[in-house]
Amino acid sequence: PEVExxxxxxxxxxxxxxxxxxxxxxATGDFTLLCHALQFSFKSIAYYIRRSTLVNLTGLAGSxxxxxxxxxxxxxxxxxxxxxxxRSSGRCAMLVSEEEEHIIFFRGSKGARYxxxxxxxxxxxxxxxxxxVGTIFAIHKLPEGASATKEDILxxxxxxxxxxxxxxxxxxxxxxxxKGSTVNGFTLDNGVGEFILTHPDMKIPRARxxxxxxxxxxxxxxxxxxxxxxxLKEAQPDxxxxxxxxxxxxxxxxxxxxxxxxxxxxxxDKKSPKGKLRILYECAPMAMVFENAGGQAVDxxxxxxxxxxxxxxxxxxxxxxxxxxxVEKVKTFYK
Ligand code: AHG
Ligand code: MN
Ligand code: MN
Ligand code: MN
Numbered sequence: 001p002e003v004e005x006x007x008x009x010x011x012x013x014x015x016x017x018x019x020x021x022x023x024x025x026x027a028t029g030d031f032t033l034l035c036h037a038l039q040f041s042f043k044s045i046a047y048y049i050r051r052s053t054l055v056n057l058t059g060l061a062g063s064x065x066x067x068x069x070x071x072x073x074x075x076x077x078x079x080x081x082x083x084x085x086x087r088s089s090g091r092c093a094m095l096v097s098e099e100e101e102h103i104i105f106f107r108g109s110k111g112a113r114y115x116x117x118x119x120x121x122x123x124x125x126x127x128x129x130x131x132x133v134g135t136i137f138a139i140h141k142l143p144e145g146a147s148a149t150k151e152d153i154l155x156x157x158x159x160x161x162x163x164x165x166x167x168x169x170x171x172x173x174x175x176x177x178x179k180g181s182t183v184n185g186f187t188l189d190n191g192v193g194e195f196i197l198t199h200p201d202m203k204i205p206r207a208r209x210x211x212x213x214x215x216x217x218x219x220x221x222x223x224x225x226x227x228x229x230x231x232l233k234e235a236q237p238d239x240x241x242x243x244x245x246x247x248x249x250x251x252x253x254x255x256x257x258x259x260x261x262x263x264x265x266x267x268x269d270k271k272s273p274k275g276k277l278r279i280l281y282e283c284a285p286m287a288m289v290f291e292n293a294g295g296q297a298v299d300x301x302x303x304x305x306x307x308x309x310x311x312x313x314x315x316x317x318x319x320x321x322x323x324x325x326x327v328e329k330v331k332t333f334y335k
Contacts, residue, residue: 037089123249134251157284208261268318275318
């Protein structure tokens with residue numbers, strides 16, 4: 001009988017990072033170690049999400065975070081897992097998290113050169129329904145000799161050295177990109193406990209007639225936002241209107257948009273004049289992924305998202321991101 005052909009040349013995230021590291025002469029291996037700690041937190045969070053209905057981890061924690069969201073039990077646990085992973089890596093000097101009012105400084109990590117912003121669980125309102133959620137991360141590097149202050153993280157996305165997210169869906173998908181580089185996607189193989197490179201050099205389709213927005217907010221939208229989304233419901237050159245897809249987890253809506261193309265938006269509106277999504281750990285890292293995949297991301301003033309500088313760590317912004325041509329179309333309505 002014929003023996004099944006098994007691929008034995010597998011690129012794990014660890015192998016991928018090691019190979020990337022050898023391309024940079026000045027690399028110390030610190031970034032690779034930091035990414036090991038990141039992967040561990042993603043695997044742990046994935047594990048608790050999968051088991052949540054079995055071990056009483058559904059529902060609310062009974063507290064709210066500083067941006068006004070009610071915290072789910074899993075928001076709190078995932079935040080703690082993430083913090084401990086970063087602390088124990090010894091490579092993280094400071095951390096901003098959606099679930100923490102203040103910056104956490106790991107003063108015990110001597111010589112740590114990285115500053116991280118994270119959304120431990122994005123889309124947590126979807127958790128108890130078993131809908132895909134994710135973790136978003138953004139990585140800054142401190143200047144040589146810097147002693148980690150607030151200013152080291154209140155930076156535009158153009159300064160990020162790496163960013164990405166993990167989506168906990170039918171499988172866990174990790175998407176990561178580094179400065180001036182490509183976007184690569186990995187799938188968690190639960191059997192071997194490794195993220196395996198399954199989506200090398202991801203490129204977002206140039207255009208696609210899919211839009212993703214919480215249309216329930218249209219009552220609060222400005223006219224230009226209404227006009228833009230209304231235009232998508234008219235016949236396009238192929239005679240058909242756009243399709244609507246909205247999960248309500250930015251990570252999942254973004255992942256689909258990355259693969260299929262189209263536009264994802266959470267515009268600023270009369271109810272939320274500064275938008276809803278937060279710059280450091282939602283908008284900027286996603287914008288880096290989209291740009292490096294050949295797409296675009298802009299705020300509600302059509303300014304490049306990666307150039308937006310937050311004043312405070314939890315500052316918000318409106319956002320439009322997606323296929324290159326779809327974002328160009330948005331700009332024509334906002335001129
Ligand atoms: P989080 O769960 O991290 O607080 O983020 C919620 C965000 C984001 O995931 C999603 O795109 C958006 O909120 C959904 O908001 P609406 O429910 O207002 O549509
Ligand atoms: Mn929240
Ligand atoms: Mn979020
Ligand atoms: Mn969150």
